[in-house]
Amino acid sequence: MAKTISCGGLNMPTVGLGTWEARDDSEIETALNAALELGYRHIDTAAAYGNEHVIGKVLKKWFDSGKLSRDDLFIVTKLPAPGIHPDRVEKYLTKSLADLQLDYLDLYLIHFPVGIKEGEGPPQFEKEEHKALWQNMEKQVDAGRTKTIGLSNFNVKQIDKFLKFARIKPACNQIELHVFLQQPELVQFCQKNNIVVTAYSPLGNPGYNTFLKRIGVEERTDLVNVLTNPIITEIAKKHNRSNAQVALRFLIQKNTVVIPKSVNPARIKSNFELYDFSLDDADMKKIETLDIGEAARIVDWRVYPKIDEQPEYPFAKK
Numbered sequence: 001m002a003k004t005i006s007c008g009g010l011n012m013p014t015v016g017l018g019t020w021e022a023r024d025d026s027e028i029e030t031a032l033n034a035a036l037e038l039g040y041r042h043i044d045t046a047a048a049y050g051n052e053h054v055i056g057k058v059l060k061k062w063f064d065s066g067k068l069s070r071d072d073l074f075i076v077t078k079l080p081a082p083g084i085h086p087d088r089v090e091k092y093l094t095k096s097l098a099d100l101q102l103d104y105l106d107l108y109l110i111h112f113p114v115g116i117k118e119g120e121g122p123p124q125f126e127k128e129e130h131k132a133l134w135q136n137m138e139k140q141v142d143a144g145r146t147k148t149i150g151l152s153n154f155n156v157k158q159i160d161k162f163l164k165f166a167r168i169k170p171a172c173n174q175i176e177l178h179v180f181l182q183q184p185e186l187v188q189f190c191q192k193n194n195i196v197v198t199a200y201s202p203l204g205n206p207g208y209n210t211f212l213k214r215i216g217v218e219e220r221t222d223l224v225n226v227l228t229n230p231i232i233t234e235i236a237k238k239h240n241r242s243n244a245q246v247a248l249r250f251l252i253q254k255n256t257v258v259i260p261k262s263v264n265p266a267r268i269k270s271n272f273e274l275y276d277f278s279l280d281d282a283d284m285k286k287i288e289t290l291d292i293g294e295a296a297r298i299v300d301w302r303v304y305p306k307i308d309e310q311p312e313y314p315f316a317k318k
């Protein structure tokens with residue numbers, strides 16, 4: 001079983017199953033069934049991943065069989081870019097709940113600080129109204145649609161602003177975090193303010209170029225590689241573990257939550273075996289030296305052209 005961390009007063013399992021780019025129905029069913037059998041109790045999805053309805057079908061089977069009840073699970077999903085507007089929070093949350101066949105979420109995140117208008121064609125960006133947006137997120141907690149609420153991809157300055165106007169403080173900030181992009185300042189700021197940091201792409205997403213290819217974007221040659229890095233390999237050999245396990249264990253020892261994505265049952269199993277070994281101070285220090293900051297960022301939101309020209313774009317411009 002994964003340990004838990006307090007997230008807005010809830011027990012959030014520190015290892016969850018990521019599901020981005022888990023697209024094929026039978027693949028998701030196999031992955032989720034394997035994960036739940038193994039003891040995963042935290043599932044991370046998003047309206048933008050297009051798989052909530054499949055996850056919902058699998059969860060219903062588990063609930064109907066009596067093997068699990070709703071309160072055994074910690075379910076996280078996210079307000080998609082076209083919902084990032086004060087008037088549209090309830091609509092998108094209600095749709096996610098219907099697709100997931102759930103009465104409530106454990107954690108609902110604003111997927112990104114910049115919203116786009118609804119509709120087809122090239123994205124038109126919304127004027128940022130974070131305060132009103134958050135007030136509508138808070139109303140979802142009041143209405144019982146989600147137990148708690150949080151952010152994703154927000155920077156220190158933005159979170160600081162939320163802390164000043166929030167009635168319900170953000171419980172979590174889900175950010176890209178791996179051995180090459182450690183973001184110590186952002187992590188410390190969140191943790192100091194009792195905001196759980198969830199690490200996305202904790203393995204440095206070795207499948208990122210497959211995603212780019214699928215959406216017709218040129219593949220990247222500058223991507224970091226956790227699975228072949230010699231320092232990680234050396235530490236993995238020392239502990240008789242895989243590189244992936246070392247990379248995940250490093251993040252857990254930094255008190256962050258990890259949500260590795262896999263649709264392969266053997267990898268889902270090994271990504272969960274993180275609590276029967278530990279990294280010593282020397283290992284931790286060596287891995288800290290791998291941090292190269294922004295140059296290591298993998299997930300590039302500029303697939304929405306001109307998003308980096310918006311005032312609330314959260315990352316340094318490359």
Ligand SMILES: NC(=O)c1ccc[n+]([C@@H]2O[C@H](COP(=O)([O-])OP(=O)(O)OC[C@H]3O[C@@H](n4cnc5c(N)ncnc54)[C@H](OP(=O)(O)O)[C@@H]3O)[C@@H](O)[C@H]2O)c1
Binds near residue numbers: 205207227262268299
């Ligand atoms: N909030 C956000 O903006 C945001 C952005 C990105 C991701 N996320 C969330 O974070 C989750 C994780 O991030 P991610 O999917 O970008 O990347 P990741 O978990 O770092 O890497 C996923 C990739 O690694 C492969 N993999 C998994 N375990 C492995 C292992 N033990 N050895 C070798 N390869 C392995 C997977 O392939 P197989 O499936 O074939 O095993 C997949 O291609 C997402 O799924 C999503 O839920 C959130």
